[in-house]
Ligand code: HEC
Ligand code: HEC
């Protein structure tokens with residue numbers, strides 16, 4: 001098997017046949033050409049390309065026709081070739097590419113950038129052995145597709161086809177449409193502009209507020225959010241505390257318009273009047289942005305301002321909302337939503353990226369959820385940033401509210417990770433075992449129990465759990481790596497070889513699996 005599984009995906013009907021088009025042709029035609037409507041789909045033909053990633057000694061090449069895009073990776077005499085299943089992104093800044101393997105979605109290390117062509121996808125530049133296997137989770141697709149169809153309890157496994165809708169649908173902002181289609185009158189469907197303030201903001205925040213981490217309430221997934229709810233009914237978003245300081249540096253990031261706008265005087269002093277929809281109509285692509293947005297500014301600032309404002313005063317955006325580079329987006333520029341009197345120099349926006357040291361809720365969730373969700377966020381972010389103190393803060397918070405959430409698998413996993421980071425493998429393992437009892441089909445629980453027993457120096461138990469993880473989800477990579485470490489340390493060459501065999505079977509195109517198998521067969 002050389003080509004990654006081709007999937008036959010029923011493509012959505014043409015926009016003219018869209019169920020809303022008969023009565024709202026203007027909104028449908030206007031929305032169809034937006035970036036959101038084109039956020040995900042089959043890959044479009046791009047010029048062929050090839051490039052070399054020096055750090056890892058990897059050669060990448062791309063062949064692309066209207067029918068098919070094939071990406072190839074070569075390193076140390078091994079080669080892998082993939083047919084791209086989906087392009088993620090409208091391409092206005094960049095495309096990411098997704099491949100499919102046995103029902104799993106993974107992200108390609110190759111990206112295509114507007115004005116710059118082929119290159120490493122953000123996050124892969126410093127990778128020493130890049131490959132096609134960054135799992136594409138439901139949380140990523142929650143923002144980038146109309147609706148995905150994940151298999152419950154898995155990390156990146158999807159039903160066939162993986163999407164109910166590829167591009168972002170009307171329903172993501174207008175809520176369920178059945179009632180309206182049966183009885184098409186005002187009030188039978190949500191109009192975001194008429195929602196109470198917090199619910200109104202939540203419509204756009206579900207995708208435009210990434211924060212450092214988003215934590216679902218017990219028993220919820222991000223995808224349980226429906227337009228009309230408040231975000232905190234389903235999940236809480238945690239941001240870096242310094243990012244809320246209007247006097248702070250706040251480097252722009254790809255997804256930070258919500259945070260930036262909240263810092264503006266316009267938002268802070270207009271008593272809830274200003275929201276995303278004041279300036280953006282999702283069914284209208286302004287033909288002339290300068291004129292279009294100027295009218296939006298003047299809807300509040302009015303003629304009185306123009307009478308006293310220094311001239312020239314036409315291009316409000318050029319002076320108050322300049323385009324500038326972002327700190328995380330591979331040389332792309334975005335619009336500064338802080339609407340400052342005198343915007344800071346562009347250089348300040350990229351150079352000083354500060355890692356968060358303290359997290360705060362964007363909006364606090366109700367009651368005891370505040371501690372639970374913040375604790376979980378601290379453990380996740382702390383783990384990612386390798387900040388022991390942040391993990392420890394989260395751990396203490398979870399221990400203090402555990403009695404309120406005794407059966408909550410997320411809390412158990414969080415506490416287990418806290419113990420693990422503190423090198424208390426035995427306690428970690430006990431807690432992960434409790435989590436497994438609650439969710440016996442979730443492979444991640446077994447992986448962590450394996451890591452915990454390894455940390456407690458019980459290799460036999462570790463192997464048992466890691467094997468269960470592999471059995472539950474053969475396309476989860478980390479258990480193979482831990483098993484390989486355990487077997488190599490024990491000098492068990494036979495098991496190293498057999499593990500590489502299974503790893504290679506699960507990922508036949510993966511470079512490291514091919515090389516590992518070759519070397520163990522040749523005899524180390
Ligand atoms: C059979 C005709 C018909 C179809 C089909 C239809 N609508 Fe409507 N819609 C109406 C009418 C009539 C109104 C009320 C008058 C108006 O605002 O144009 C309305 C109003 C709305 C409103 C404003 C509601 C309010 O309370 O302010 C929204 C939003 C809307 N429709 C969205 C949709 C979406 C999304 C679809 C497709 C899923 C859709 N409509 C399909 C006829 C239709
Ligand atoms: C389901 C997720 C989702 C929701 C809900 C959402 N957006 Fe977006 N939005 C995106 C994504 C993803 C992009 C980038 C698409 C791309 O270029 O691939 C985007 C792009 C945009 C853009 C860039 C211009 C364009 O043509 O699309 C604007 C402006 C925007 N969104 C405004 C809004 C506003 C205002 C709301 C709320 C009323 C909103 N979005 C709700 C996901 C979403």
Ligand code: HEC
Nearest residue numbers: 089090091092093094095096139140143207208209210254
């Ligand atoms: C919280 C929601 C959210 C998550 C999670 C998220 N993104 Fe995005 N992403 C966005 C939004 C919104 C934009 C548009 C930003 C803008 O135009 O300012 C965007 C932009 C992009 C773009 C550029 C598209 C273009 O041409 O404008 C790519 C590529 C991308 N994201 C890839 C990913 C991948 C891959 C993941 C998951 C591994 C991911 N993103 C996770 C919301 C999200």
Ligand code: HEC
Nearest residue numbers: 020024027028031036168169170172173191192193277282
């Ligand atoms: C990204 C969010 C978003 C998406 C996606 C979206 N809309 Fe809207 N829609 C809005 C907002 C916000 C308003 C309120 C605009 C206003 O009055 O300021 C609105 C208003 C409307 C209205 C009422 C217009 C009026 O005159 O009052 C209709 C009809 C409508 N949308 C139809 C659609 C249809 C059909 C689709 C899908 C093809 C769609 N919308 C997709 C956000 C969205």
Ligand code: HEC
Nearest residue numbers: 265266269270273274278293296297300316320339340341
């Ligand atoms: C919903 C109403 C509203 C809209 C729309 C709006 N503003 Fe404001 N803006 C305000 C309010 C309120 C203030 C604070 C009082 C003041 O300075 O007038 C403000 C303040 C400002 C300031 C002073 C900031 C400072 O640091 O002192 C600037 C500059 C500004 N706005 C520019 C703009 C521009 C440019 C636009 C359009 C892109 C815009 N505003 C759109 C309401 C709005």
Ligand code: HEC
Nearest residue numbers: 204208257258261275276278279289293296317321334335
């Ligand atoms: C005061 C007006 C104003 C408000 C309010 C506003 N935007 Fe924007 N936004 C703009 C302007 C102006 C642009 C640049 C448009 C252009 O150049 O075509 C822009 C661009 C964008 C883009 C395209 C990527 C980029 O950064 O250039 C996205 C996405 C976006 N806005 C999302 C949002 C979201 C989400 C909100 C609400 C939190 C919001 N905007 C509120 C004025 C506004």
Ligand code: HEC
Nearest residue numbers: 294297298301305309312313314315316317319320341342
């Ligand atoms: C050539 C650059 C430039 C353009 C174009 C421009 N501004 Fe300004 N604006 C400024 C500067 C600089 C200040 C600060 C003046 C000061 O601090 O004395 C300012 C101040 C303001 C203020 C605060 C006024 C106050 O009294 O506090 C607002 C509001 C504002 N601008 C809105 C706008 C709007 C709306 C537009 C478009 C119609 C616009 N500006 C176009 C440069 C510009």
